[in-house]
Amino acid sequence: xxxxxxxxxxxxxxxxxxxxxxxxxxxxxxxxxxxxxxxxxxxxxxxxxxxxxxxxxxxxxxxxxxxxxxxxxxxxxxxxxxxxxxxxxxxxxxxxxxxxxxxxxxxxxxxxxxxxxxxxxxxxxxxxxxxxxxxxxxxxxxxxxxxxxxxxxxxxxxxxxxxxxxxxxxxxxxxxxxxxxxxxxxxxxxxxxxxxxxxxxxxxxxxxxxxxxxxxxxxxxxxxxxxxxxxxxxxxxxxxxxxxxxxxxxxxxxxxxxxxxxxxxxxxxxxxxxxxxxxxxxxxxxxxxxxxxxxxxxxxxxxxxxxxxxx
Numbered sequence: 515x516x517x518x519x520x521x522x523x524x525x526x527x528x529x530x531x532x533x534x535x536x537x538x539x540x541x542x543x544x545x546x547x548x549x550x551x552x553x554x555x556x557x558x559x560x561x562x563x564x565x566x567x568x569x570x571x572x573x574x575x576x577x578x579x580x581x582x583x584x585x586x587x588x589x590x591x592x593x594x595x596x597x598x599x600x601x602x603x604x605x606x607x608x609x610x611x612x613x614x615x616x617x618x619x620x621x622x623x624x625x626x627x628x629x630x631x632x633x634x635x636x637x638x639x640x641x642x643x644x645x646x647x648x649x650x651x652x653x654x655x656x657x658x659x660x661x662x663x664x665x666x667x668x669x670x671x672x673x674x675x676x677x678x679x680x681x682x683x684x685x686x687x688x689x690x691x692x693x694x695x696x697x698x699x700x701x702x703x704x705x706x707x708x709x710x711x712x713x714x715x716x717x718x719x720x721x722x723x724x725x726x727x728x729x730x731x732x733x734x735x736x737x738x739x740x741x742x743x744x745x746x747x748x749x750x751x752x753x754x755x756x757x758x759x760x761x762x763x764x765x766x767x768x769x770x771x772x773x774x775x776x777x778x779x780x781x782x783x784x785x786x787x788x789x790x791x792x793x794x795x796x797x798x799x800x801x802x803x804x805x806x807x808x809x810x811x812x813x814x815x816x817x818x819x820x821x822x823x824x825x
Contacts, residue, residue, distance in 0.1 A: 517541065517548040517620060518599030518675075522589025523607035527560045530607060534568045534575060537613045541574075544617050551576045551593045552607070556583030562823070569825045577825035587688040588819050594678035600624075602678045606669035612709040619672035622704055629677050629700035632663050632692055633670035635710035651689075658733050659693045663705050666692060670708050674700075686732055693733065697741075746806030754799030761792025 519537060523530070534550060541548040554562050554577065565577040578592055590604060601623045605611040615633065622631045648667065655666050667689045681694045692703050742749040764785055772780045780786055 515547045515549060515599045516601065517546050517616065518593075518597035518602045519548060519550045519616070520553070520590060520593030520597060520602060520604045521550065521607050522553045522555055522586050522593065522604075523557065523561060524555045524583065525557045525559045525561060526607040527557075527564050529609045530561065530564045530568065533607060533609055533613070534572060537616070538572060538574070540613045540616050546616075546620070549574050549576055549598060551578065551596055553577075553589035553593050554579040555585065555589045556580050566825065575825070577823070578821060579823040581820040581822040584819050585686065585688075587683045587685055590688050590691075591683045592819060592821075594681075594683070597675070597678065600675050602673045602675060604669060604671050604673075610711050611670040612711060615670060615706070615708045618706060619670075622706060623672050623674055626704070627702060628672075628704040629674050629702040630692060630695050631672045631704045631706055632665065633668040633708035634664045634705050635668055636664070636707045637710060655690070655693070655733055658737065659690075659696070661692050661696060661703060663692060663703070665705075666690065668708070690733055693737075697737075747803035750799045750803030750806060754796045754801075754803060756796070757792045757799060758796025761789045761794075761796060764789030764792065 521533070530552070537548075537550055550572075552565050552568075552575065554565060562577070562579050565575070565579075569575045569577060576596070578596065580588070580592075593604075594602065601620050603616055603619055605613070611633070619631050619633075622628050648665075652664060652666055656662055671691065673695075677695055677698075677700050680700075681691065681698050683691060683694065687694060696703065738749070768780045768783070768786055768789065
């Protein structure tokens, strides 16, 4: 199969028929073998019934229904694991992503050799309350990750199959899939200017300024896990030894000074307490490294979602 189109959604009953029809028209025009995987992330409207109806009219439609809402990362991860296409394309279900971009994205993966291609909505049709946080978020992410994409959070992306089968997306990490892919060794990351269409149905799921607060924290988490996830002792142990050695030499100096100058007031000096603090912190960091190594070696997969129905 050439293309798997993964669409996580929640309460998008109005847009699904038009989206499926549009995708089918584009894929049939270009003679793609394809599948559409729609992941219902705990919708409370008629989205799942719509998916069932679309399945009856198009055998290329597949559906996965979560028992409750888990978030976009869960939907993407489950869709990635279920996909069969050589190229996996993700898009949002609200019709703000144009299926007409599918051939161009597919070409960049198969012909130009990219591992991942991220869409860039150069011209946006969003209110200023959404565009300003997005610009700030993208600027911070570029600075912290070293990946120079204009729009990290664009839902329209394309991947080689082995990329999505390798990476693990959980929590709210869907915003940083290019960063996760880079740390997994997939360095051929490209960008394509794509059309951004105004929302026609439903309401936005945008998280507002909360995303800008949580975003850098998630990015720091990814950066740490990418560098030290398999060797946490290298991080905590290095800091622990450094802190312990500093404290040891401070206390050794104060002990020598006390031995030579009996009237020397060792315990009345702030340096004495700083030395003790360094010893204690160093020991704690070193033990943290041991605990992290034990947890890492016995950790289980984070992504475990309850699926209610599957087509």
